Amino acid sequence: MMTEDEIMAAYLLKGGKMLSKTCSTCGCPLFEIKGETLCVVCKESEKNVESKEKSSSSLRNNEKPTGVAPRKNTRELKGSMENMLAALCERISDEPDPERVLVLMNSVKKGIEAYNMLS
Numbered sequence: 001m002m003t004e005d006e007i008m009a010a011y012l013l014k015g016g017k018m019l020s021k022t023c024s025t026c027g028c029p030l031f032e033i034k035g036e037t038l039c040v041v042c043k044e045s046e047k048n049v050e051s052k053e054k055s056s057s058s059l060r061n062n063e064k065p066t067g068v069a070p071r072k073n074t075r076e077l078k079g080s081m082e083n084m085l086a087a088l089c090e091r092i093s094d095e096p097d098p099e100r101v102l103v104l105m106n107s108v109k110k111g112i113e114a115y116n117m118l119s
């Protein structure tokens with residue numbers, strides 16, 4: 001996921017020309033590329049929306065995923081796995097159906113295996 005600055009920098013490197021006009025949609029400077037005037041930021045975000053719609057339809061189109069860390073470090077990951085496992089264990093103790101308890105227990109087992117792989 002690229003920021004607006006990164007998108008513009010990429011187009012500058014590709015030989016695009018930054019114009020003094022700004023985009024009426026996002027307010028970013030427009031670019032002239034091969035004689036065509038366009039907003040590279042809107043162009044890139046359209047692409048992102050398309051690829052997102054293919055993978056998950058739950059995301060709203062206008063939602064900008066800014067400030068989201070793309071990768072968690074191992075320590076954070078372990079922390080959230082601990083929380084997840086704790087939540088699972090809680091669910092198991094509240095679960096009256098023995099078959100579902102088995103399923104949940106298996107999830108916990110898999111979770112612990114994955115957790116151990118991180119250490």
Ligand SMILES: [Zn+2]
Nearest residue numbers: 023026039042
């Ligand atoms: Zn724009």
